[in-house]
Amino acid sequence: MKDRNRLFCIVLSVLLPPLVILALATTDLVHSRKSLTTLARLYIEHFTEKLAAYIGSDGTFGPDDDAAFYYSFDKCAHGFLTFPGRFPTYFAVFSKEGKFIYGSKKLMNAMNKENPEVPMGHAHEIGGMSDRLTVAKSPAAGGKFLVVGGVAWEDMFGAAAMAFFLWPILTVLAAIWGVVTVWNLFYSVINPINILEHATSTLQWGSETIKLQLPGANPQIIRMRDTLERLSRGACRTIKANRTYVNDLVNVQEDERTKISRDIHDGPLQDVTALIQRLRLARNADNTEEDTKRELDLAEKIAFTTMKEMRALCDFLNPPWLELGLSQALTELTERQSLQYGVKIYLGFDESIETSDNVTLAFFRVVQEAVTNSVHHGEAKNIWIDLKHNQTGGIELTIQDDGHGFDIKDTADLRAEGHRGLSNMEERMSLVGGSLKIISYRGEGTCIRGSLP
Amino acid sequence: MSIELILADDHPLTRAGLLAYLAREQDMNVVGEYADGESAMAGIRELKPHVALLDIRMPGMDGVSITRKIKEEGLPVTALILTSYDAQQYVLSSLRAGARGYVLKSSSADTLSRAIRIVARGGLYLDSEVANTVEEGENTSPEPISAREREVLLLAAKGLSGKEIASKLFISERTVQTHLASIYDKLGARNKTESMLLALKFGVVMLEELLD
Numbered sequence: 001m002k003d004r005n006r007l008f009c010i011v012l013s014v015l016l017p018p019l020v021i022l023a024l025a026t027t028d029l030v031h032s033r034k035s036l037t038t039l040a041r042l043y044i045e046h047f048t049e050k051l052a053a054y055i056g057s058d059g060t061f062g063p064d065d066d067a068a069f070y071y072s073f074d075k076c077a078h079g080f081l082t083f084p085g086r087f088p089t090y091f092a093v094f095s096k097e098g099k100f101i102y103g104s105k106k107l108m109n110a111m112n113k114e115n116p117e118v119p120m121g122h123a124h125e126i127g128g129m130s131d132r133l134t135v136a137k138s139p140a141a142g143g144k145f146l147v148v149g150g151v152a153w154e155d156m157f158g159a160a161a162m163a164f165f166l167w168p169i170l171t172v173l174a175a176i177w178g179v180v181t182v183w184n185l186f187y188s189v190i191n192p193i194n195i196l197e198h199a200t201s202t203l204q205w206g207s208e209t210i211k212l213q214l215p216g217a218n219p220q221i222i223r224m225r226d227t228l229e230r231l232s233r234g235a236c237r238t239i240k241a242n243r244t245y246v247n248d249l250v251n252v253q254e255d256e257r258t259k260i261s262r263d264i265h266d267g268p269l270q271d272v273t274a275l276i277q278r279l280r281l282a283r284n285a286d287n288t289e290e291d292t293k294r295e296l297d298l299a300e301k302i303a304f305t306t307m308k309e310m311r312a313l314c315d316f317l318n319p320p321w322l323e324l325g326l327s328q329a330l331t332e333l334t335e336r337q338s339l340q341y342g343v344k345i346y347l348g349f350d351e352s353i354e355t356s357d358n359v360t361l362a363f364f365r366v367v368q369e370a371v372t373n374s375v376h377h378g379e380a381k382n383i384w385i386d387l388k389h390n391q392t393g394g395i396e397l398t399i400q401d402d403g404h405g406f407d408i409k410d411t412a413d414l415r416a417e418g419h420r421g422l423s424n425m426e427e428r429m430s431l432v433g434g435s436l437k438i439i440s441y442r443g444e445g446t447c448i449r450g451s452l453p
Numbered sequence: 454m455s456i457e458l459i460l461a462d463d464h465p466l467t468r469a470g471l472l473a474y475l476a477r478e479q480d481m482n483v484v485g486e487y488a489d490g491e492s493a494m495a496g497i498r499e500l501k502p503h504v505a506l507l508d509i510r511m512p513g514m515d516g517v518s519i520t521r522k523i524k525e526e527g528l529p530v531t532a533l534i535l536t537s538y539d540a541q542q543y544v545l546s547s548l549r550a551g552a553r554g555y556v557l558k559s560s561s562a563d564t565l566s567r568a569i570r571i572v573a574r575g576g577l578y579l580d581s582e583v584a585n586t587v588e589e590g591e592n593t594s595p596e597p598i599s600a601r602e603r604e605v606l607l608l609a610a611k612g613l614s615g616k617e618i619a620s621k622l623f624i625s626e627r628t629v630q631t632h633l634a635s636i637y638d639k640l641g642a643r644n645k646t647e648s649m650l651l652a653l654k655f656g657v658v659m660l661e662e663l664l665d
Binding site: 265266271274276281302 | 471474559561562
């Protein structure tokens with residue numbers, strides 16, 4: 001929660017400086033404007049007063065000592081004065097009644113349009129943003145005429161004048177821009193990060209996946225979310241796979257136990273029961289010597305049978321021929337299976353193949369399982385097993401049968417239905433770094449290929 | 454009159470042993486021997502022996518199924534179950550199926566003969582290994598169990614769970630457990646099945662009650 005507040009603090013601290021600057025700038029603007037206005041007014045009041053002093057009773061400028069002023073005036077009889085040391089300034093001369101006599105048309109228009117009640121000697125502003133004038137009027141020739149002077153802000157302050165008019169708009173725009181930017185930052189970055197953070201911290205890895213709608217979020221954050229989604233899905237899959245695997249292991253173990261228990265029950269246990277029966281019969285008081293001998297002979301035979309069955313069970317559980325190497329082990333296995341199931345098994349192998357104990361065991365179990373499947377599920381009569389080097393120097397084991405095949409489903413599906421044989425073979429191969437491929441079509445037999453690079 | 458028997462057991466050596474046991478009994482006559490369930494069933498239908506000695510596990514059809522079939526078809530044959538298992542759950546299911554007894558294959562010839570004679574007379578024979586305590590003091594009858602406990606025991610014997618018994622008798626599951634514990638204690642049993650068998654043996658419950 002504290003960290004989350006920190007993000008808000010960052011947003012605030014981003015927002016704060018522009019707001020302060022904005023406030024200061026606005027204050028500054030108000031002050032500057034005030035002083036500019038004062039400046040323009042002082043100037044124009046002074047100018048108008050001075051100009052009025054030159055006006056004679058005929059309404060024109062009388063001869064005077066200010067040569068420079070005259071000069072400029074002559075040049076600018078249209079009512080616009082420019083001369084060194086002064087701002088370009090408009091002027092106009094009106095009759096006492098307010099009738100325009102001569103001078104700047106601009107001022108005439110402005111005076112007509114605005115018709116301002118300009119107090120004598122006091123300047124004020126007319127016009128809009130782009131054509132703002134500060135004007136002042138002054139009586140001349142003893143009140144016979146009225147002189148109006150005006151200075152355009154644009155001429156007096158240049159671009160600065162424009163800025164004063166644009167400034168409020170710019171300020172509002174800047175403020176809106178700032179807010180929008182910060183909002184945008186919040187909407188597309190801060191908020192999505194918060195949502196993502198919350199989802200991640202409350203997520204139960206391995207049992208939940210992240211699914212978030214982040215409309216308007218930054219592409220990087222969207223990618224981050226996608227990555228998290230993938231990771232969370234991956235974690236779920238891994239956990240599930242582990243559970244399935246452990247479950248399988250436990251099931252296989254249980255199945256094996258059941259099978260071994262059944263084998264012992266049906267085999268040695270029955271034999272020993274029979275042995276007990278024979279020994280009891282041998283001990284019978286009514287027996288002739290011959291009877292006793294016969295029962296003991298039978299008992300001995302049964303004991304031998306028991307031993308054989310036990311040995312077979314031991315061989316099945318941990319085949320001793322595995323130590324003889326893969327080719328020997330496979331020969332032994334296929335001979336036994338051939339006898340046991342009454343199928344023909346054609347075994348071919350490359351004598352030069354040498355394998356480690358693990359690999360031998362893997363191939364051995366794959367063959368064992370494959371042959372059992374071929375007989376039990378495919379009802380095969382002939383099975384061809386081939387063990388050779390492949391082109392890349394690895395080992396390839398092929399088991400082909402003439403059984404009736406099956407529709408290949410995903411081994412995961414088969415596993416779900418309780419058939420673990422195929423996935424067990426796959427796992428055997430993958431444990432030693434190999435792979436297993438199963439090709440089967442209904443009615444066309446099955447081919448199982450285990451490869452080891 | 455001698456007792457006519459059939460023997461069904463898939464293991465040739467034990468079958469031979471059992472036949473040798475039975476051959477010594479003057480009053481018994483083995484009229485058929487079978488290695489699988491289906492041929493045993495056919496033999497039962499055809500020969501209608503007094504007693505059928507049936508192994509629980511056999512290829513084709515197991516002993517419990519054959520027993521059930523005998524009952525369904527109303528054949529005048531008494532089933533006596535034979536097995537090397539002393540697994541008690543088999544006992545109850547075979548008794549429910551209609552078997553009149555249960556003998557372990559490792560029993561002595563005398564025990565086997567006695568069991569056959571008892572069931573042929575219409576009695577019930579439960580092997581001593583199944584409920585051991587009885588053999589030690591046959592005269593000691595158990596502490597009497599209450600009517601409620603008897604009810605609980607019968608329902609449990611029919612395969613109902615503690616929860617189901619509780620809802621059927623309108624009592625809590627805990628009370629059911631208490632009743633069962635008390636029953637075990639009184640009968641000297643270690644579990645539900647054994648208590649059921651002991652109850653049968655002591656005559657606390659009748660076999661017929663189990664069957665309905």
